[in-house]
Amino acid sequence: MNEQVNQSRLAIIGMGPRGLGALEALAMRVEDGAAPLKVDAFDPFPAFGAGPNFDPDEPAVCQLNIPMRDVEIRPPKFARCGSFAEWLEDAPGPNAFPARADLGRYLEERYADLKASRRLEITLSSTKVSELKQVDEGWMLRVADEWVGPYAEVLLSPGQPDVEPDDQLAEWQQHADASHGTLAQSYPAKRLLSQATAWSGRTVAIRGLALSAFDVLRVLTTLQGGKFHQGKYLPSGNEPACILPFSLDGRPPFPKPETEAIDANFEPEHEETWAFSDNIKNAATAAPKRAQEFITEALLPVVARILRDVGGDADTSDVADWLETEWSSPGSQETGGSLETLQAGIAMAEGKSLPSIGYVVGQVWRKWQDELRSGYNPAETPPETAEKIVAFDEGLKRYSYGPPVSSSRELAALIDAGLVDLDYAADPDFALTNGGWTLKNDASSIEADVMIDAVLPSPNLSILRPPLLVGLMEAGRLSPIADSLAAHTAGNGQLIGKDGAQSRGLCLLGRLALGSVVAADSLHDCFGEASHRWAEGVMERLGPRT
Known part of the structure; x- marks a missing residue:
C-alpha cells in the first residue's frame, strides 16, 4: 500500500457517530458524477457508524437522555433512510426517550447509505492504528506490523479512548484482585447484565450518580425480572439486596421537562x-x-x-x-x-x-x-x-444534560421499595476489607461486596493509553490548550502542536478537543458544524478535483 500519494486518499481513525458525521459532511461536498474520494477507515469496533455508545446489541433499557422530539440529526439528501423517527418502526411519541441501541441500528443504516452513495470509496479495517508519522508525501499509519499510506489527510475521531485509572480506581482494581470483592464497569451493559445474574441478595455500590447510574440501576432491577407499576417497584427476588449509588455531592442530576x-x-x-x-x-x-x-x-x-x-x-x-x-x-x-x-x-x-x-x-x-x-x-x-x-x-x-423524568421516578420508586439506599450517597469514606468495600457516613457504615464504576473519565490527555495518541503527545503534535483541558485544535479540526504550529492534514474531532470546542459530548455535535468545518478544510487542502 506504499504507492505514491493520491491527493484524494484519506484515513479516518474511529468510525463511531462522529466519524460517520464527518464522512457524511465530506460526501456532501463531492459533486454528483465526480470521482469518489478514497477513504480508509480504521476501527476495531464492529458497529460502524454506531460505536460503543450506541451499540445495537446493548439492552433496550439503556436510553438516550434526549426525547424523540429533540433528536434532530437529519441525514444528507443522498441517504435513503430518512430521519430517525421516520426510520424507526413503531416510533415512540415525541416525549419518549428512545433506546440507544435503536439509534445505533439507525446509524448503521446511515453508514450503509453513505457507502451506497458512491461519493466516497470506503475501505474498512478492524485493525488498530498504533503509530503515525509525517513524510514528504503525506501521513503514514502503522497498522499491525506494516506502514500503510501515504494519506493526504488523517482524521482522528477516537470517541472515549482507554485511559489510566484515577488513584481511587487504581487502588480498587488492586484491591479487587486481592480480596473477595468484585469490581465491574457500567458498560458494556450486556456484560454487566451477565455479571449481575450472580449478585442476587448481595450489596452493590455504584460509583457515580449521573446518567450512567440510571442504566446500571435498570440492569440490576428490571433486567433481573422486576417491574415498575403505578409508581411502585415490584421486585422479582433476583435483585441485589441493597444498591448504594454515591458521588462527590450525592445529588442526582435534574430531569428534563416531561412534556x-x-x-x-x-x-x-x-x-x-x-x-x-x-x-x-x-x-x-x-x-x-x-x-x-x-x-x-x-x-x-x-x-x-x-x-x-x-x-x-x-x-x-x-x-x-x-x-x-x-x-x-x-x-x-x-x-x-x-x-x-x-x-x-x-x-x-x-x-x-x-x-x-x-x-x-x-x-x-x-x-x-x-x-x-x-x-x-x-x-x-x-x-x-x-x-x-x-x-x-x-x-x-x-x-x-439531565435524564428523563421517568428515570428519576424509577430511582424514587427503588428507594421506596428499600432496594436503593442514599444514606451514603454524598462522598462517603471508604475502608477496604477482605469482603469488598465498607462505606461510611457520619453515623453508620455498610459493606458492599460489589463495586460498579459508572464515572466517565475526563478527556485529560495525560492519562491516555492508546499508543497512537501517546506517540502524538510525545512528538508534540497533540498538546492541551490548557492544563485542565484537552487538545488544542483549529476551527477546522487541525491539530495545533506544542510549538503552536498546525499539522497540515492531521485533524481531531470530539471530546478529546474539549476546550478548543465546547459541549463536545453531544450526539448532535457529531453531525454539526464542527464536522462541516473539517470537511470544508479537507476540500480546500485537496484543491480542485475533476
Whole structure:
C-alpha cells in the first residue's frame, strides 16, 4: 500500500457517530458524477457508524437522555433512510426517550447509505492504528506490523479512548484482585447484565450518580425480572439486596421537562437567542472576566423573564447573584440532600412546582447549545477563557444534560421499595476489607461486596493509553490548550502542536478537543458544524478535483 500519494486518499481513525458525521459532511461536498474520494477507515469496533455508545446489541433499557422530539440529526439528501423517527418502526411519541441501541441500528443504516452513495470509496479495517508519522508525501499509519499510506489527510475521531485509572480506581482494581470483592464497569451493559445474574441478595455500590447510574440501576432491577407499576417497584427476588449509588455531592442530576408543553415554558424568544449568539461570539475571544460578563448579559434577562412568566418570586438581582456564584463555585447553591434534590427535580420536571433559578438557567442553556457551539467552536479562544467557559458549561450539565423524568421516578420508586439506599450517597469514606468495600457516613457504615464504576473519565490527555495518541503527545503534535483541558485544535479540526504550529492534514474531532470546542459530548455535535468545518478544510487542502 506504499504507492505514491493520491491527493484524494484519506484515513479516518474511529468510525463511531462522529466519524460517520464527518464522512457524511465530506460526501456532501463531492459533486454528483465526480470521482469518489478514497477513504480508509480504521476501527476495531464492529458497529460502524454506531460505536460503543450506541451499540445495537446493548439492552433496550439503556436510553438516550434526549426525547424523540429533540433528536434532530437529519441525514444528507443522498441517504435513503430518512430521519430517525421516520426510520424507526413503531416510533415512540415525541416525549419518549428512545433506546440507544435503536439509534445505533439507525446509524448503521446511515453508514450503509453513505457507502451506497458512491461519493466516497470506503475501505474498512478492524485493525488498530498504533503509530503515525509525517513524510514528504503525506501521513503514514502503522497498522499491525506494516506502514500503510501515504494519506493526504488523517482524521482522528477516537470517541472515549482507554485511559489510566484515577488513584481511587487504581487502588480498587488492586484491591479487587486481592480480596473477595468484585469490581465491574457500567458498560458494556450486556456484560454487566451477565455479571449481575450472580449478585442476587448481595450489596452493590455504584460509583457515580449521573446518567450512567440510571442504566446500571435498570440492569440490576428490571433486567433481573422486576417491574415498575403505578409508581411502585415490584421486585422479582433476583435483585441485589441493597444498591448504594454515591458521588462527590450525592445529588442526582435534574430531569428534563416531561412534556413539550412544559418544556415550552423555557423557550427563549428569537431576539434573546440572537443576542446570545452575538455575545457568545464575543465571549469566545475575550478575556475571562469579560467573557463571563458577555454570557451573563445574555442569560440574565431571559431567565428573569421566564421566572416572571411562570409566577416565580425571584427578581433580576436574585438571578444575577445566582449566576455570579455559579461562575465561581458551580453546584454550591444546591444545599438539599440526595432525596430532597431528587424529589425537587421530579416536581419541577412535571410542572408541579415552580422552577428554581438554576433549573431555568439550565434549560435555557440546553436550548442554546447550537448557538453556543456556533459562536465558540470556530474561534481561537484564549486558554484562560476556554477554562472559564468550559467549566461553566460542564457545571450546568446537572440541569442541561439531565435524564428523563421517568428515570428519576424509577430511582424514587427503588428507594421506596428499600432496594436503593442514599444514606451514603454524598462522598462517603471508604475502608477496604477482605469482603469488598465498607462505606461510611457520619453515623453508620455498610459493606458492599460489589463495586460498579459508572464515572466517565475526563478527556485529560495525560492519562491516555492508546499508543497512537501517546506517540502524538510525545512528538508534540497533540498538546492541551490548557492544563485542565484537552487538545488544542483549529476551527477546522487541525491539530495545533506544542510549538503552536498546525499539522497540515492531521485533524481531531470530539471530546478529546474539549476546550478548543465546547459541549463536545453531544450526539448532535457529531453531525454539526464542527464536522462541516473539517470537511470544508479537507476540500480546500485537496484543491480542485475533476
